[in-house]
Amino acid sequence: xxxxxxxxxxxxxxxxxxxxxxxxLQIATLNITSNAADVVVSNLxxxxxxxxxxxxxTPADLARLAHADVLIINGGGLESFLEKARRTAPxxxxxxxxxxxxxxxxxxxxxxxxxxxxxQAENIGAALAKLDAxxxxxxxxxxxxxxxxxxxxxxxxxxxxxxxxxxQIITLHEAFPYFAREFGFTIAGVVEREPGAAPDAxxxxxxxxxxxxxxxxxxxxxxxxxxxxxEAIARAxxxxxxxxxxxxxxxxxxxxxxxxxxxxxxxLQRVLK
Amino acid sequence: xxxxxxxxxxxxxEWAQLEFMRLALLAVLLAAPLYAVxxxxxxxxxxAFFSEAIGHAALTGVAxxxxxxxxxxxxxxxxxxxxxxxxxxWLRRQSAVSSDTIIGLVMAGAVALGVVLLSRGGGFxxxxxxxxxxxxxxxxxxxxxxxxxALATLLVWGxxxxxxxxxxxxxxxxxxxxxxxxxxxxxxxxxxALVVAMSxxxxxxxxxxxxxxxxxxxxxxxxxxxxxxxAWALLFSFLAGVAGLLISFYAATATxxxxxxxxxxxxxxxxxxxxx
Numbered sequence: 001x002x003x004x005x006x007x008x009x010x011x012x013x014x015x016x017x018x019x020x021x022x023x024x025l026q027i028a029t030l031n032i033t034s035n036a037a038d039v040v041v042s043n044l045x046x047x048x049x050x051x052x053x054x055x056x057x058t059p060a061d062l063a064r065l066a067h068a069d070v071l072i073i074n075g076g077g078l079e080s081f082l083e084k085a086r087r088t089a090p091x092x093x094x095x096x097x098x099x100x101x102x103x104x105x106x107x108x109x110x111x112x113x114x115x116x117x118x119x120q121a122e123n124i125g126a127a128l129a130k131l132d133a134x135x136x137x138x139x140x141x142x143x144x145x146x147x148x149x150x151x152x153x154x155x156x157x158x159x160x161x162x163x164x165x166x167x168q169i170i171t172l173h174e175a176f177p178y179f180a181r182e183f184g185f186t187i188a189g190v191v192e193r194e195p196g197a198a199p200d201a202x203x204x205x206x207x208x209x210x211x212x213x214x215x216x217x218x219x220x221x222x223x224x225x226x227x228x229x230x231e232a233i234a235r236a237x238x239x240x241x242x243x244x245x246x247x248x249x250x251x252x253x254x255x256x257x258x259x260x261x262x263x264x265x266x267x268l269q270r271v272l273k
Numbered sequence: 274x275x276x277x278x279x280x281x282x283x284x285x286x287e288w289a290q291l292e293f294m295r296l297a298l299l300a301v302l303l304a305a306p307l308y309a310v311x312x313x314x315x316x317x318x319x320x321a322f323f324s325e326a327i328g329h330a331a332l333t334g335v336a337x338x339x340x341x342x343x344x345x346x347x348x349x350x351x352x353x354x355x356x357x358x359x360x361x362x363w364l365r366r367q368s369a370v371s372s373d374t375i376i377g378l379v380m381a382g383a384v385a386l387g388v389v390l391l392s393r394g395g396g397f398x399x400x401x402x403x404x405x406x407x408x409x410x411x412x413x414x415x416x417x418x419x420x421x422x423a424l425a426t427l428l429v430w431g432x433x434x435x436x437x438x439x440x441x442x443x444x445x446x447x448x449x450x451x452x453x454x455x456x457x458x459x460x461x462x463x464x465x466a467l468v469v470a471m472s473x474x475x476x477x478x479x480x481x482x483x484x485x486x487x488x489x490x491x492x493x494x495x496x497x498x499x500x501x502x503x504a505w506a507l508l509f510s511f512l513a514g515v516a517g518l519l520i521s522f523y524a525a526t527a528t529x530x531x532x533x534x535x536x537x538x539x540x541x542x543x544x545x546x547x548x549x
């Protein structure tokens with residue numbers, strides 16, 4: 001009985017199982033595979049995990065990995081925790097979303113720039129089209145459309161941030177160099193060199209000095225991390241606390257990344273105007 | 274508060290010019306007598322393992338607070354630790370198993386529960402700041418809470434000192450004098466639990482217990498009387514706290530752990546003077 005059920009399942013379904021390693025790739029892939037037949041997109045890590053440098057795989061994640069046909073990774077060292085685990089998915093074809101994107105000092109947070117997120121979407125679309133001939137045309141079209149929306153957003157954000165006078169910002173961890181470069185900000189410093197680990201007294205004192213000397217207007221925290229250290233710096237310097245979201249957690253919907261960046265735009269305009 | 278900032282701000286040294294260092298110093302000075310007083314109690318009544326267990330089990334309090342959606346899990350930690358202290362006190366009375374076994378299994382259970390709850394979703398590393406602690410970012414509001422706790426603890430301790438002392442030294446005699454040994458022990462367990470739980474966000478749950486026991490243990494090496502024990506413990510607690518804070522500033526190390534190493538050094542220095 002059970003055997004029969006399993007057989008029908010295999011015969012009927014056999015969809016292309018695409019597994020993305022983390023949230024922003026999942027959102028991009030949802031856009032690219034929109035309306036595609038026989039495709040299942042799932043994310044390796046829960047959409048609450050945040051940046052993967054904190055991540056520990058659970059058995060459920062490994063099970064998803066083992067069943068993957070296609071594994072979409074960010075690359076740039078973000079998935080170093082996955083090296084061993086990838087042996088459990090020998091048949092999965094791996095797509096590296098950041099292929100061809102030049103890294104700044106080995107920093108993997110490329111998706112935080114909407115322009116580079118568009119490049120990632122194009123990469124994913126082209127690679128998927130090669131792997132799945134049946135839907136190839138659709139992937140290319142979807143990827144081009146989504147990349148166009150991301151580029152339009154980039155233009156909108158560039159225009160919206162043009163009038164902002166304060167150009168020096170401090171962020172919580174090193175997630176924003178690509179974002180800053182895109183929109184002409186300078187990251188004067190980061191609060192936590194190791195995300196999640198509190199800075200020691202020397203680092204804290206240095207950051208406070210930096211905020212005063214460079215007259216940094218705002219310290220940007222991230223919704224995924226505790227804000228105690230940033231608050232202490234704000235107390236000492238009178239700088240404002242604001243939230244800048246690196247788009248690593250959120251609702252699983254195709255519009256999510258665009259929405260997060262719209263919020264970032266509004267927040268930057270609010271505190272830096 | 275302004276007076277404090279002016280006073281410390283007039284001291285030499287780069288650290289004195291930084292507001293967060295002045296606040297951290299105040300926190301250390303408020304917490305030191307608390308650790309000294311409770312530390313003497315813990316060392317005398319052989320409760321070091323108990324306070325260690327409470328410190329580690331605070332992880333579960335953090336987990337429960339996080340699950341309940343609290344931005345600052347401290348209330349959950351306080352509640353859970355107090356409850357756990359009562360559970361341990363009760364189990365010790367009820368069970369035929371020895372007390373260290375009871376504490377050991379409650380600690381293991383609580384830590385495991387904390388890890389399980391926090392690792393749901395694979396993000397355990399995000400909570401490492403509770404393991405290391407962070408006294409440098411203490412906010413004025415938290416200092417007020419710490420001061421209130423210190424006051425309440427010293428009050429309870431002052432009122433119950435004689436009974437407590439008797440109950441820990443000679444339970445049978447205490448009972449014959451009409452002291453409710455269990456109630457006194459339970460109350461004292463809860464107070465220790467509250468102080469430990471309140472401090473873990475600042476000192477870190479890996480090392481919090483050593484701050485309780487090291488100054489008191491070092492004091493015991495030197496003291497010839499109960500009063501002297503307390504006095505030495507106070508001195509060592511202040512000394513280790515201030516020295517650790519300043520060393521951590523110049524050496525760029527985690528403050529809580531540096532304070533513990535300073536206290537350990539004091540213990541080692543007093544070891545040769547130990548009475549046999």
